[in-house]
Amino acid sequence: MTELQQIILDIFKEVKKLCEDNGIDYYAIGGTCIGAVRHKGFIPWDDDLDIAVPAEQYEDFIRLAKEKLPSHLQLIDHNDREHFRRVFVKVADKRTTYVQTYMTDYPDEYYGVFIDIMPMSGKPEGKAGERYVKKMAFYTYISQQFVRSYKENPALREKLSWLFLRPLFFLPRNHYFKKWRKEILKHPVKGSKLICFPWNIKVRWRSFSHEVFDGYKELPFEDTTIRCPKQWDTYLSTDFGDYMKLPPEEKRQNIHPGFYDTHKPCEEYAKEVKEKSQR
Numbered sequence: 001m002t003e004l005q006q007i008i009l010d011i012f013k014e015v016k017k018l019c020e021d022n023g024i025d026y027y028a029i030g031g032t033c034i035g036a037v038r039h040k041g042f043i044p045w046d047d048d049l050d051i052a053v054p055a056e057q058y059e060d061f062i063r064l065a066k067e068k069l070p071s072h073l074q075l076i077d078h079n080d081r082e083h084f085r086r087v088f089v090k091v092a093d094k095r096t097t098y099v100q101t102y103m104t105d106y107p108d109e110y111y112g113v114f115i116d117i118m119p120m121s122g123k124p125e126g127k128a129g130e131r132y133v134k135k136m137a138f139y140t141y142i143s144q145q146f147v148r149s150y151k152e153n154p155a156l157r158e159k160l161s162w163l164f165l166r167p168l169f170f171l172p173r174n175h176y177f178k179k180w181r182k183e184i185l186k187h188p189v190k191g192s193k194l195i196c197f198p199w200n201i202k203v204r205w206r207s208f209s210h211e212v213f214d215g216y217k218e219l220p221f222e223d224t225t226i227r228c229p230k231q232w233d234t235y236l237s238t239d240f241g242d243y244m245k246l247p248p249e250e251k252r253q254n255i256h257p258g259f260y261d262t263h264k265p266c267e268e269y270a271k272e273v274k275e276k277s278q279r
Helices: 003-021 030-038 055-068 126-147 156-170 175-184 232-240 266-277
Strands: 050-054 073-076 089-100 111-122 194-196 207-209 216-221 224-229 258-261
Touching: 003 050, 003 055, 003 089, 003 111, 003 224, 030 050, 030 216, 030 224, 030 232, 050 055, 055 073, 055 089, 055 111, 055 175, 073 111, 089 266, 126 156, 126 175, 207 232, 224 232
Parallel strands: 050 111
Antiparallel strands: 073 089, 089 111, 089 258, 111 194, 194 207, 216 224
């Protein structure tokens, strides 16, 4: 386990305790779930940890995280940061710094080593479900464009889209973030036949039968355990195919390009960057 992964694991242990002490359900998803099943811990080259919380408990988690997490941990939310572009939240260790490549020009967005806390929601059946996922994809996309600059859109199609949407930018920065968060509350996991990840722009292809998440399986994860979907094999096979097969060596790399400092606080680093830019 790398030094970065150790810090991530320490953050997770605090979040895990918060969830278990307060009755908040959570599930390891993505590479974190693969790591638990295939490696009994982190994927060796992984640089993050992802867990999902049911939509109906998401706001409770956010409130509790702000109130009860240790003082060195902070919740990173779109309501608090001008250039934060994720619709979900992060929990970060502010004693460290993690700057992803796209964040370089925005010191206000610098934060510490983190884990992602993502909501999962119910998905209506039939055409109502298609309307829901299209709406969520639109809210996610336009929310990101609100905080992006024109030059950050590499493809011509994206640049044209940014220009087309520009008249909407007079609205408050977090206008569509709020609409997104309000919408997921209308679609609780409990009682839904289908479950989806509404933070993903390709959400329409990421839906699962409710049986997959009807409970959890506690699996070993480094020196602790982590909750994975009850039917973790069905979930991983649906989302990743042959998840037990290792990718080619050239693809075994971090998914968050950028740099991190495990010893310098993010606020101190951001202050130095701002001072240099003002000289």
